Amino acid sequence: MSNTLETLPIPASVDVGRLLPVLGEILAGRGPARLPVPSFDEREATRLTSTLGVGEPIDDDVALIVATSGTTGIPKGAMLSASALNTSATATHARLGGTGSWLLTLPPHHIAGLQVLLRSVAAGTDPIVIDVTNGFDPVALIPAIEAMSGPRRYTSLVPTQLLKVLNHPDATTALATLDAVLVGGAATPAALRERAQSAGITLVRTYGMSETCGGCVYDGVPLDEAKVRLDDGRVLLGGPMLASGYRGMPDHPAFAEAGWFRTDDAGSVRDGVLTVLGRLDEAISSGGLTIVPQVVETVLLTHPGVGECAVLGVPDERLGERVVAVVVAVDAAPTLEQLREHVAQQLDSTAAPRELRVVDALPLRGPGKVDRQALRALF
Template identity: 35%
Template sequence: MSHHQVANLASLLSQTAALFPERAGLIQGERVWTWREIDARVNALVQGLRSLGVKAGDKMLVQSRNNAALFESCWAAFRLGAVWVPTNFRLTPPEIAYLGSSSEATVMLAEDCFASHVDAVQEASSRLRHVVTIGKARDGEIGYESLVAANLGAPHEAAEVEADTPLWYFYTSGTTGRPKAAMLTHGQMAFVVTNHLADLIPGTDENDRSIAVAPLSHGAGIHALLNVARGAATVLLPSDKLEPEIFWQLVEAHRVSNVFTVPTIVKMLVEDPAVDRYDHSSLRYMIYAGAPMYRADQKRALQKLGKVLVQYFGLGEVTGCITVLPPSMHAAEDTDPNANVGSCGRPRTGMQVAILDDQMQPVPAGTVGEICCRGPAVFAGYFNNPEATEKALRGGWFHTGDLGRMDDRGLLYITGRESDMYISGGSNVYPREVEEVLLTHPGVAEVAVLGMPDEKWGEIGVAVIVASHSGLTAEALLAHLDGRCAKYRWPRHFLFWDSLPKSGYGKVTKKDIRTRLIERGELQPAVHA
C-alpha cells in the first residue's frame, strides 16, 4: 500500500468552480446550479457535517433518488476525507439496514420518502448518530437544506488524503448472497477519472453536456465525476421514471453530448418513436456497460444515432476499467471490418487484461479462461472482508469471475460467467439472494433461480420451485418477496416441479435444470455472440 499524499478527489470540483464559476454545473427541470453555487453548497455541507462531529474516515450512508443533494453529497464526503456509501434506492428497508450496519455508517442522508429505510437502519445499527433529511425532516432529524443554509460562506477545507484513503464504498452483490463493499480510494479514482476521460468521452470540455438516466449511486455517479472534472454540466431527469420522449426532449434542449447507460435502456430509447422527433445531433458518446448487447439492438442504435456507441466492460471493483469498444470499433454492417461483432473491446489505457486458467497461467489466444486484470484502477479490497479480498486479488490479478477469450489482436470476448448471476435491465441479480428469501416461505421446500434470455430485459429470472404442500401459487410467492427483496430481482416466471436434479454430492445442479428447461421447451437456449 502506498502512503504518499495525493490530491483529494474533491479538488476536481473546486478547480472547475474556480475556472467556470458562472457556468451551469447541474440542471434539473427549470433549476440551474452554477459551479460556484455547487462548490459553496458543498463547503457548507462539509462545515455542517463537521459541526455534527462527522470526521475523516467516517462513513456516510446515502439513500436518495437522483437530485442535487445526492450529487453534492459525494463531493462533501470526499472533501471531508469521509467515505461516501450510496445505496441503490430501489432496495427494500431490510436490504438497506444491512448496508448501513455492514458499512459502519455514522451518518445517513436520506430523502424524506425513505423514512421506513431510515428506521430500519437505526434499528439495525448502533453506530448511526445523525440523520440528515433531504426534504421534510422528522423529529430528531436534521434538514439538509437548513444545514447547508446555516453554513453558507464556510471556508474551503479539504482533508489531507493518501493514495489508499477510501472515499467510496461501492456495494456489489456477491455470489455468497450478501453484498460486499468494494473500497474505492482517492489514488485509484484519480486514475479512473483520467482513464474514463481518455477512453470513453475524449475531447469533452466545458461546452459539453451530460445527462444522467441511471442512479448516481453506481455507474452514472462515476460518469458524473468525469463531467465535473471537465466543467460539463449534468442534466438530471425531472423524475425517477425514464420516459424516452422526455429524454430526447432534454437531449435537444440542452445539446447533450454524452450519456452513460445500459443496453436495455439504449434499446428502449432508440425503439421509441420520439427518437425521430427531436434533434440528437449533439450526442457524441452513448456509453453502454453492465451487460452484453444483442447485435440487433446494436445495429438499430447505430442506424438511428450514427457512430456514437461506446461499450465498456468493467466491474465496480475496478470501476469499469477493463476494456473499451470506442465508436470507431462499432459498425452497423456485419461485413465491415470495424464491426468487431461480439467483442467488448480492447484493454483500457494503463490496464492489463489476461485470460488465466485454474493454475493462474495465461492461456493462448482464442482459449476460454477467467478474465483477469491488473493496473491502477483495481480497488483496495472489500471492507471488513479479508477472505473475499484475498480471493478476488489472488496471484496479483483482479479476478472478475467472468469467462472469456482474447483474440490475437488483444480484443476481449465474454463467453459466460462462473457464477450463476444474470443481468436484468442492466442490474446484476445474484440468484442466491432471491433463493434465500423464497426459502423463508413455509410452502417452499426447494428452489432454484436462474436467468433466461429475454427480448426486453436482456435476461429475466425463472424460479423453479419444489413446494412442500399443494396449492402454492406464484402470486403467494410474489407477495412474500414484496418488501423483502428489491423488485428488479423478482423472478418473472415460476415453475413448480416435483424435484430438482442433484449432483452425486446432493447439490442442486443448475446446469441440469437449464438443460431440462430447454428440453421441455420452457426456456430458450442462450445465444452468445
C-alpha cells in the same frame, strides 16, 4: 488511521445536484470515506449501513465504498481511493475524445450512475438528470438532450433502456446526436448493437464493475493504464482504477493477487480485444457438459420471434440440470421446437433449451441485470 466511514445518502435522481459538492470533496481526497446509500429505500440503506461498518475506522486512502452484491445478494463494499476514481474519469474522457457534459439516466447509488456524476464533477460540467425513480421513459430523453451543453455530450444506458429508446423514433433521433452512448451493466446483444448503430447512435460497449470504478474496458479494449489478462479462461482486471479490496474482507480471494481483481466472468482475447463469454458461476452442467447461458442467449436473440431472453439451468433428475429459455416474444411467441432447432444450427444440440417460458418482462436487479434468482423462483 484517522478516517471513519460515513454514509452518503443518495436522493432520488432529480435531487442529485446537491451531491456534487460532496463528490468534489471525494475526488479531491478530502473528508471522510463515504458509503452511498439510497435515501429513498430505507430497507436497503439499513442493510448496507449495518453490514459495511459505518462509523468504524477505515484506511486513510479510501474515499468511497461502493456496495456490490454480485449474484449472491450478500453486500460487499469495494474500497475506492480518490486516485482510482480520478484515473477512471481521466481515462474515460481520453477514450471518448475529451471532457464533456453528461446525462444521468441511471440510479445514482450504483457505480454506473455515480460515475456519470463523478465524471461531470471531474470535467467541471453540470449533469442533466432524468428522473428514473418510477422507471425509464425514453420520451424524457428528448428535452434532456436538448438541454445539454457542448462541446461534447455523453450518456450511459443499460441495454433495456437502449431497447426502449430504439422503439421510440424521436428518442432515437435525439440519442443519435450525442458523441457517445456508453452501454453496460449487462451484456448487449449483437442485434441490439447493430440496430443502434444503424440508427446513427455512437455506441460504446463498456465492461467493468464496482471493483474497477465501473467500466474499464471499452469495446473490448482496456482504457489507458487498465490491464486485462486471462487465467484458465477467467477474466482478470488490473490497473490504478482498481479497488484496494472489500470492506472487512482482507483475505477475499478476488483480490488475492496484488494488483489484480479476479472476476467471475469467462472470456477470450483475440488481437488485444476482450470478449466476455458469460459468468462462470452461472454455467449450466447438463448431461456432463458445461453450457454458458449467455452464449445460448446470444443465439436465441437472433431468432425473429425473440425480443429479450434469459437462459438458466434448473434441476433435472436425468441431466443434472436442464436448459430453460425464458423469452419475451416479438408478436407471436416462438415454439420450443423452433428455438431448439434454431440453437442446434449454431451450437451443440445439448445447449438447445428443453423448456420454454414466455413472459411479459424479465425481472431485473441493480443497473439492468437480469435477476436469475427471481427467474428460478418461477420453477
